[in-house]
Amino acid sequence: MPHEVESANGNGAHAPVSSRKSSESPPPPPDGGWGWVVVFASFMIHIVIDGLTYSFGVLYYEFLVYFQEGESKTAWIVSILCAITLSSGPLTGSMVNRWGCRLVTILGGVLAAACIIASAFANNVLMLILTIGVGAGFGCGLIYLPAIVSVTVWFERYRSLATGIAVCGSGLGTFIFPHLTKGLISSYGWRGALVIIGALILNCIPLGFLFLPVPEVPRSPASEPMLTKQKKSALKKSQSTEHMDRANGHKEEGDVARMTLSQPALNKSHESKQQPHSRHGSGIMHRPDVLYQGSMASLTKCRASSPERIQIMTKDEETESPLSKMLDVTLLVDPIFVLFSVSNILTNIGFYIPYVYTVIMSSKLGVENPERLISIMGATTLIGRIVLGFVSDKPWVNRLVVYNVCLATAGISMAFAAACTEFWGLAMYAATYGFTSGAYVGLTSVVLVDLFGMEKLTNAFGLLLFFQGIASLFGAPLAGWLIQATGSYTPTFIGAGAFVSISGLMLFVVPLIQRRRRTSAMRVRSSQDLALDHM
Secondary structure, eight states: OOOEEEEEEEEEEEEEEEOOEEEOOOOOOEEEEEEEHHHHHHHHHHHHHHHHHHHHHHHHHHHHHOOOHHHHHHHHHHHHHHHHHHTTTTHHHHHHHHHHHHHHHHHHHHHHHHHHGGGGGOSHHHHHHHIIIIHHHHHHHHHHHHHHHHHHOOSSHHHHHHHHHHHHHHHHHHHHHHHHHHHHHHHHHHHHHHHHHHHTTHHHHHHHTTTOOOOEEETTTTHHHHHHHHHHHHHHHHHHHHOOOOTOOOEEEEEEEEOOOOOHHHOTTTTTOOOOOOOSSSTTGGTTTTTOOSSSHHHIIIISTTTTSSEEEEEEHHHHHHHHTOOOOOGOOHHHHHHHHHHHHHHHHHHTTHHHHHHHHHHHHTTTSSSHHHHHHHHHHHHHHHHHHHHHTTOOOOOOHHHHHHHHHHHHHHHHHHTTSSHHHHHHHHHHHHHHHHHHHHHHHHHHHHHHHHHHHHHHHHHHHHHEEEEEEEEEEEHHHHHHHSSSSSHHHHHHHHHHHHHGGGGGGHHHHHHHHHHHHHHHHHHHHHHHHHH
């Protein structure tokens, strides 16, 4: 067993805790410089990767007509593509931690491009499932996570702005790619179009080279006074704060193992030694905020303690692999996380239905150039991410409520699509769904931090990626089966809309669970205080 040492708390009392290595938070990121080049590279990658994924409905229509293998079987192509892209997140995180964002992105670009080009020679849907679904899906997964992580490590104060610009490439890609894909198919057929799209994905290789690591601040006599000043500032904050207020309103038992250090503990040099940090190399995924896409300034002022605070962490926590941390199932005992996971599963069952089936449904209704509807979704998603991201960073905004309302509205708009028979009604549905669905993608990480704290973000995000991948795997094929069984797209859009709406409405229960927890915690503290008074 590890020996025990005493650590002073804010009240001057000493409590026995296990011997731990302590580490200071890394120096603040540059918030600019080469970071804006990284933002540009991430923006362009989002255009290509999300443009391909979200405009897949155009290719789906071509595959359905050419191979004549049915809606459900053909839908497995895009469902497996999305499922593997999402569920490969934990594995990609481990690869990023080992080799860095640059190499992982390059590997992903080579794999995805090769598989898309190979799919041009497919003779049946099964081969497309293997090349596009499995191969390109894993390649896109290797590209997607580094495109986000590489931006977050370069920014802290302007992180919300930087990540917002980067992910806006997704909306722009969704706006451009339907028309691009349709034009390529008209000129070269779907086989030629896939070859050219594969060549476009090769652009992710030079873009990946731009993901340079953040340079470490060199220690020199001139820089020592500044480092000492930052250290004193962090120490002053740690002394003034004994407990961290959590977004869910209660203090967890695990907080004892991650308590803020006070002055006496810091003076023990044998207990507290500064450890080297790497933002972009082998240790990038060990940063608890690496998956957080919101404003760090808003977080430190309103929702959590400062990231400059000094923490004690166990040796096991420092060396734990990102894969095991992201797939740690201990969080599943938290009823709020279970509720949030079920909500995400329901959301992902219906989330990709509009991108897969809107084009073919509109074509059968006689709408000309139905790919315009996907472009409308892309344009409004871009606007939605900017507007909702800006609003959600305000300290007076309840981000969970924004998240819930947007999901409920997105589901209602999908059900509304079933009643539309002409272009303008479908355009209204596409615009509403595009705008509100942007909240689901953009606010997931910030809502997770609000609910579970920054230190649990990696674990919560990894599990959610896994659940999202499983749900995405079955959503589109189930919708295709329903279309074949009923001969109509109406039940599919109504059912998918119901899943998405319920996923948002069910999360309004979260504040009730939080309130009950706070009440229970207050009763326990009152009982403990009363017992101490009688001693």
